[in-house]
Every structure is written in C-alpha cells, then in structure tokens.
Amino acid sequence: MNQQYPSVLLEKAVGEFAKLPGIGRKTAMRLVLHLLRQDNATVEAFSNAISTLKKEVKYCKVCHNISDTDVCRICSNPSRDATTVCVVENIRDVMAVENTQQYRGLYHVLGGVISPMDGIGPSDLEIDSLVERVKSGTIKEVILALSSTMEGDTTNFYIFRKLAGYDVKITMIARGISIGDELQYTDEVTLGRSIVNRVAFTGTL
Amino acid sequence: MNQQYPSVLLEKAVGEFAKLPGIGRKTAMRLVLHLLRQDNATVEAFSNAISTLKKEVKYCKVCHNISDTDVCRICSNPSRDATTVCVVENIRDVMAVENTQQYRGLYHVLGGVISPMDGIGPSDLEIDSLVERVKSGTIKEVILALSSTMEGDTTNFYIFRKLAGYDVKITMIARGISIGDELQYTDEVTLGRSIVNRVAFTGTL
Structure with missing residues (x-):
C-alpha cells in the first residue's frame, strides 16, 4: 500500500x-x-x-510535576499550604485537581500506579521520595487522590503501609466519584467535592 | 485558565x-x-x-500533485496513459482514485473548487495550467472527478467552458447510488439522476 x-x-x-x-x-x-x-x-x-x-522540560525536584524550573510553581509558591500533600498519578491529575480550585496544598506526582500486569512495581514510582518528604517532618496530611481502579487502590494501600510509622494523617479523596472512573475524566464539581469530603484511610475500602 | x-x-x-x-x-x-x-x-x-x-516538499510541475521530485512519479511513469487526464480537487482525491486501481491515466490537481463564499475564484486554482496541458495536444480525454457539490458542479461547468474550443473529450465520473447502498435510503436527487442517466445492462457489473 x-x-x-x-x-x-x-x-x-x-x-x-x-x-x-x-x-x-x-x-x-x-x-x-x-x-x-x-x-x-x-x-x-x-x-x-x-x-x-x-x-x-524539567520535572520538579520536590513533587515531580512537570515544570520549567527545578522547583515547580506550586511547590515554590509560599501561599500554598506546605503541610498538605496530595498524591496523584500524573500531571494531568494535578491539572484536574487545580482546576477544581478546591485545593491549596502541594502535590506529589507518582508517575503511575502499581500495575503488575504492565510491569509497573513500587520502585518504578515516586513512592520512596514521598516517604522522604514525609520523613522530613513538614507534612501533616497526605491525601491519596489516585484513580478509583484496582491499581489505584493497590497503590493507596501500599503507600498507606509505607507511611504507617510516621506522624502523618493519611486521607483519601471521597468516593463520590464512581468506581471504575479515571480521575482526569471526572467533572470538576464531583472532583472538587470529593476533595472537600476526603475521609481517613483505614486500610480498608 | x-x-x-x-x-x-x-x-x-x-x-x-x-x-x-x-x-x-x-x-x-x-x-x-x-x-x-x-x-x-x-x-x-x-x-x-x-x-x-x-x-x-515539492509540487509536480505537470499535475501539481505533491511530489519529492520536480515531476511526480505518476507523470514520469511511461506505462501510464498520457492521453487521459483526471481532474481532481486535491491530493487526497488522487490517492483515493489510485487506491481503486481502476485508472491508468494521469491527473491534474486543481487545489480546490470554485467557491465564492470562501473567496476562491478560478484564478486561485490550477485551471489555466490545465488549459495549457490540453493546448499542448497530447491529451484526448479530460475526466472531471470533482465532488458532487454545488461548488464541484460550478467548477466542472467552468472547466467545460474553458476547454470548449479544444479537440478533447470531456467526461465526468458517473453519479448514482453507491455500491452496496439500499435504494430506500438513497436521497431523491441521486436516485432521480441515476434513473435519468441509466446505462445499458450488459449482464456484468
């Protein structure tokens, strides 16, 4: 042809x-x-x-979001709440959460979720650097905002276990978003409300 | 935003x-x-x-089709029938006709159709160069293969008038119901014209 x-x-x-x-x-x-x-x-x-x-293109040294500078605009913004970190899968999810205008904390971009089927294990993601950030002591709350899929849940649980020993509150965005939906396609009202209504992560769903 | x-x-x-x-x-x-x-x-x-x-990218000096060389592969192919020229709107139409593998002549790419609403007049198209090609004497048949729209019809008619003085047969691709179409879903104009322009049934399609 x-x-x-x-x-x-x-x-x-x-x-x-x-x-x-x-x-x-x-x-x-x-x-x-x-x-x-x-x-x-x-x-x-x-x-x-x-x-x-x-x-x-650069990736922020702190949160791994895409950036034009070594430290991204969000991480270097003094008016953002540095005690709260929202853990997301990718930079589109950062943009999705930013668009809700419901969140004033920082982010942590994992670069994916644990997915053995695709050969993605915890070491392929920015989980260790999240633990380091928590270890440094500024962070009081980690909000898990991953997609509501099996892989997202697995990753939530893995992070929960990794952070278990530290003095940090672990929350999860409310399951207002329907099970099986991906974060980036959720409408802003639902996504915004699910951030406001986040609940304590207890290790079970 | x-x-x-x-x-x-x-x-x-x-x-x-x-x-x-x-x-x-x-x-x-x-x-x-x-x-x-x-x-x-x-x-x-x-x-x-x-x-x-x-x-x-270059455009063929003869037919104005897109080309890597001054004269395109089709125009420079000696096994093609240089006495027949198929007039089309754009290079996608050349590719469409080529894909049928039913045509062995040459092409002439107009670069559009006459469309006063879009400010496209005859001088914006490669019509004069078509007349020049016909004038040179090799061409025996010009096949008009433009879209079946008002603009296409206008352009067909304009070219027909322009070539009126020359010893060249002017034909138009057949219009009628598409192969595989059911009669009841065919629009009235198409169906009406396909009845008026019926052809002798020879026992083969």
Whole structure:
C-alpha cells in the first residue's frame, strides 16, 4: 500500500502522526495536509514547540510535576499550604485537581500506579521520595487522590503501609466519584467535592 | 485558565496541537504527554518529519500533485496513459482514485473548487495550467472527478467552458447510488439522476 503516497516525505510525516494514540492514517493525513497548507513559520512553530518541550522540560525536584524550573510553581509558591500533600498519578491529575480550585496544598506526582500486569512495581514510582518528604517532618496530611481502579487502590494501600510509622494523617479523596472512573475524566464539581469530603484511610475500602 | 498548565513549554506544545483541525485541548494534552513519554529520538523524528516535509516538499510541475521530485512519479511513469487526464480537487482525491486501481491515466490537481463564499475564484486554482496541458495536444480525454457539490458542479461547468474550443473529450465520473447502498435510503436527487442517466445492462457489473 506504500505506493499510494505520492511523496516519501509525506508518507513519513503521516506515519509519525499515525503513531500517536487515537490517530489513524486517515486522520494523520488530514492533519499533515492541514499543516502543509499553513505558512512556514506556523509549521516551524509547531515542530519547535514539540522538540523544545522534549529537550528542555524539567520535572520538579520536590513533587515531580512537570515544570520549567527545578522547583515547580506550586511547590515554590509560599501561599500554598506546605503541610498538605496530595498524591496523584500524573500531571494531568494535578491539572484536574487545580482546576477544581478546591485545593491549596502541594502535590506529589507518582508517575503511575502499581500495575503488575504492565510491569509497573513500587520502585518504578515516586513512592520512596514521598516517604522522604514525609520523613522530613513538614507534612501533616497526605491525601491519596489516585484513580478509583484496582491499581489505584493497590497503590493507596501500599503507600498507606509505607507511611504507617510516621506522624502523618493519611486521607483519601471521597468516593463520590464512581468506581471504575479515571480521575482526569471526572467533572470538576464531583472532583472538587470529593476533595472537600476526603475521609481517613483505614486500610480498608 | 492559563495558570492551570504547570509549564509554559507544555502549554505551548499543547496549544500548537490544539490548532490542528478536530483536536481539542484535552486531546492535544494527551498527545503531548504521549510524546513526552517517548525517548528523545522518537520525538525528534516526529518533529523533523513535519518540518522537513514542509521545507522540502515539492509540487509536480505537470499535475501539481505533491511530489519529492520536480515531476511526480505518476507523470514520469511511461506505462501510464498520457492521453487521459483526471481532474481532481486535491491530493487526497488522487490517492483515493489510485487506491481503486481502476485508472491508468494521469491527473491534474486543481487545489480546490470554485467557491465564492470562501473567496476562491478560478484564478486561485490550477485551471489555466490545465488549459495549457490540453493546448499542448497530447491529451484526448479530460475526466472531471470533482465532488458532487454545488461548488464541484460550478467548477466542472467552468472547466467545460474553458476547454470548449479544444479537440478533447470531456467526461465526468458517473453519479448514482453507491455500491452496496439500499435504494430506500438513497436521497431523491441521486436516485432521480441515476434513473435519468441509466446505462445499458450488459449482464456484468
């Protein structure tokens, strides 16, 4: 089917777009042809934005959120409550919680959840660094805000056990969100309320 | 809502993706985070494929199809029938016709159809160059293969008038009910025209 492409360069660009999740070859073709119709500067801006992001992006040394600086805007903001840490799976979840405008504490981005099926164990996640943060003594409350899935629950429980010896309150966002739903797709009202109504994590659901 | 992005670089990349047709900010975010999870080489390959395409792509001097060379693969292929030219709107239509494997002639890519509402007149399209090709004398048949819309019909008619003085047969791709369509769901205009333009039944399809 390769011969169908009138240009190798076109085929390459379409192929690269088609590697993205949820983008088939037809959509890829549509996107590439759209870019081709734009002027050079627009296409350069597109191409540069992606390669610059990849080259220059940093991750906050404290919370591991994506950042332009060594310590992210949230961690370095003195008006945020440094005694509370919200543990989330990824940076989209940070953005989701931020959008609720219900939370003024800090975050801790795990980088995923424990998922043996995908070969992701506790050591692949930022759990040890969370324990270190708690050990340092400033944190009074750790809010577990992981997706309401089996993997999320497993990770909640693992963190709960890891933090058991420390003088820190462990809470979990309220299960107002429906079981099986992923955090990033939850509407803001539900997500906001589930943060306000967080409950003590007792090791059982 | 800008503050929601933890990184300016991230926001820029998401913004660029969100400019693409049919890509909202949520999808853009998903695509950018996907790219961020890939290694540097993969992201460079993606970024390069697009900027190289835009910088180095050529359009065939003869048919105006996209090409890596001055004259495209189809126009420079001696086994294609140079006496027949199929007039299409864009390069996707070239690919669509090529995929049928029913056509061995050449193409002429107009770059659009006449559409006064969008400010596209005959001079914005490759109509004069089509007339030049016909004038040169090799072409015996021009097949009009534009979309079956008012704009397509207008363009068909305009080209027909422009080529009126030349010794060339002008044909139009057949319009009628699609293969596999049920008669009861076909719209009245299509069905009516397919009855008026009925063809002799020869016992084969």
